[in-house]
Amino acid sequence: MQDVVQGARGEAPVMLSCEGLTKTYREGPQDLTVLHELDLGVRAGERVAVVGSSGSGKTTLLNLLGGLDRPSGGSVKVAGQCLAELGEAALGRFRNRHIGFVYQFHHLLAELTALENAALPLIIRGQKRHEAVARAAGILERVGMAARGDHKPGELSGGERQRVAIARALITDPSLVLMDEPTGNLDQHTAASILALMDELASSAACAFVVVTHDPALAAHQDRVLRLNEGRLQPE
Incomplete structure (x- = not known):
């Protein structure tokens, strides 16, 4: 379990650290523990895949890592900040600055262009619109979408929408990027x-x-692959 905890990037700073992470749900008269005292460390520049069967708790884990849900026990630290120490408003601000999300189904806003979708996290933060849009244009160019910035999601292919979603996740220079089945809705060529x-x-x-x-x-394609099985993480 040591490599699960420590990561594989030498002296790079630890961006994500979990200790004793536990999640229990109440189901009628019984408690159901989905995650059992997980330890995990991921360093800057490192990519970790979490695999497991349906219902193994992968999405629950991702929600805890992103501060979208609170653990029943243990801690999650992102860029050295313990998420449990933040109230809801502060946690929302922290997520906006430090955590990027990429989902299988993109969750782009249909009424906004690709450029506006990518700029949205900065606009929500309060950055001036022209500055946010300029930053978004640069990020879209980085992901190969510069020529499609004025198109709305309905005018884009699945792969193009996913590229916009990745741009949106990266625009804040986050400490942690969480991806939930980012290629699961794409054909083989687009996924590649x-x-x-x-x-x-x-x-x-x-x-x-x-x-x-x-x-x-x-x-x-990731640096490490971990399997979530019966609520516990183990190297593949």
Whole structure:
């Protein structure tokens, strides 16, 4: 379990750290523990895949890592900040600054253009619109979407929408990027292009990546693969 805790990037700073992470739900008269005292450390520039069967708790884990849910026990630290110490408003601000999310189904706003979707986290933060849009234009160019910035999601292919979602996740220079089945809704060719993009981004980003997936090809592209089984993480 030591490599699960420590990561594999030498002296790079630890961007994500979990200790004793536990999640229990109440089901009628009984408690159901989904995650059992997980320990995990991921360093800057490192990509970790989490695999496991449906219902094993992968999405629950991702929600805890991103501060979208609170653990029943243990702690989650992102960039050295313990999420449990933050109230809801402060946690929302922290997520906006330090955590990027990429989902299987993109969650882009249909009424906004690709450029506006990518700029949204900065606009929510209160940055001036022209500054946010200029930053978004640069990020879209980085993910190969510069020519499609004025198109709305309905006018984009699945792979293009996913590239916009990745741009939106990266625009704040986050400490941690969480991906939930980012290629699960894409054809094989498009998924391969997203894998290549992730390789390129990871080589230059100073953040940690955690990718939840059922896709063996996507998992194989990460630096480490961990399996979530019966509420516990173990190296593949």
